[in-house]
Amino acid sequence: MSQATDTGTLTAGGVRLTGLAKSFRGPEGPVHAVRGIDVSIAAGETVALLGPNGAGKSTTIDMMLGLLEPDHGQVTVFGRTPANAVKDGAVGAMLQTGAVLRDLSVRELVTMMASLYPRPLDVDEVLHLTGISDIANRRTQKLSGGQTQRVRFAVALVSNPELLVLDEPTVAMDVEGRHAFWTTMRDFAARGRTVLFATHYLEEADANADRVVVMAHGHVVADGPPTEIKAMVSIRTIRATLPEAAVSDLATLPGVSDADRRGAAITLHCSDSDAAIRALLDRYPAASDIEITGAGLEEAFLQLTGVEDEEAR
């Protein structure tokens, strides 16, 4: 690839989101998409924004890119406003939605977009990196969903940005396409560029990020290295019918972090479900209708962080 730019002065300060909040008007009153988040990303870091649909990831990204004005709080990108960072050509992004401009070939489209930036990468190199050299002469309206995604990735990359933002980039891609995509992304990040990507797959965040910021219901509910986040979400739930046991006793079983009861049904939230199920059957052989489920991301984090349900509404 081409030589690295002088990152020292261009990227000072990294990316900072401070007290960021945004609501939208909905049919049933205001929808609080983002409820005051603080995130700081150092230059050169690769950060995954992980969360279920509706967590506020895209709204956060839109504010970070200056596409959306926050209600409260502020964003600085390398010490500048997002608009100024964009004007300087420091930001490249692959947004979640959208097709590409029609009536151009893939190469023409990438060339057209490259011409808008002060320090673009070589077009053919980018076509090669994103695996679309073979369709370079095809008209953009004749591409498949996965191919369109790759072209959009090429458009984001060709700007040679200091900050690369990818909003659920692998959505329309097949397995092979995903693999190639992340390899290219990691190579780009290895040049010392700052990368932020949104995803709702823990595996993607784990495999490709230095750090994972988890969002749920507009809050940042966890922020740390992938290993730590993975351990947090490995929480499982055991459900069973067991009329005679006291909740306080159940909660003290090995591997159980919390227990509650609704009629004859009990629910155990477990940090170690293997130990918990052995202990449960050992002490309460009468337990029936047993069911062990892995908690969804959202459930796991809400559980861990104690975010109340009313607030989550």
Place this chain on the structure above:
Amino acid sequence: MRYATYTKFELLRTLRNRRFFFLALLFPLVMYYLIAAPQRHNTDLIGTGLSAPLYYMVGMGAFATMSAVISAGVRIAAERQVGWNRQLRLTPLSTRGYFRAKVLTAYLTAGLALLLLYVAGTTLGVRLAAHDWMTMTGYILIGLVPFVALGILLGHLLTADSISPAVGGATALFAIMGGAWFPVGSGTFGDIAKFLPSYWLVQASHVALGGGGWPARGWITVGVWAVVLAALAGRAYQRDTRRV
């Protein structure tokens, strides 16, 4: 120019677009021959003092160039629909640069449409002094300003699905009322026509009479339409970006 490459591809896209090709280039040319060729020896079309080939050359030219510049709006609506305007806002391309490329493309395509009709005109015997060709073209290019603004306004106001009929209807209406298809005469229609920018576009052909171009009324009419539509287009653009 700073955005030369960007504008070049914008132009290329437009020329490749089938709708543009048929509506702004092919259709006016075919209509011109159908209407003007049978009356090619008519030297005074319904009291206008102009030959039929000259009158219809400019009339069809007005229709073709209006179609060309308004279709910039169709491209804007399409870009909005696929979210491309958001992608563009993440580039250093300024709002001014964006519109400059759109307007320049609109004028270049209009120029091409006009050139084709001029060539067709000469095949039917239109002969003008070089100076008159230039002056006439100048008036047409100025008369197009309101329509460029109208295209941008509609592009930001309407969706990609609804804009095609709206643009087609507006162009047809302006063309007919302005006398592009037949001289409007001096009755009620003629009185109404004088309030339309398309009428003055068609009147560019009067330079062939040696009587100069527009009277003050023509300048004022075109000027007012241009200012009002440009202001509305600017507002529509701003509202549009806020909503996204």
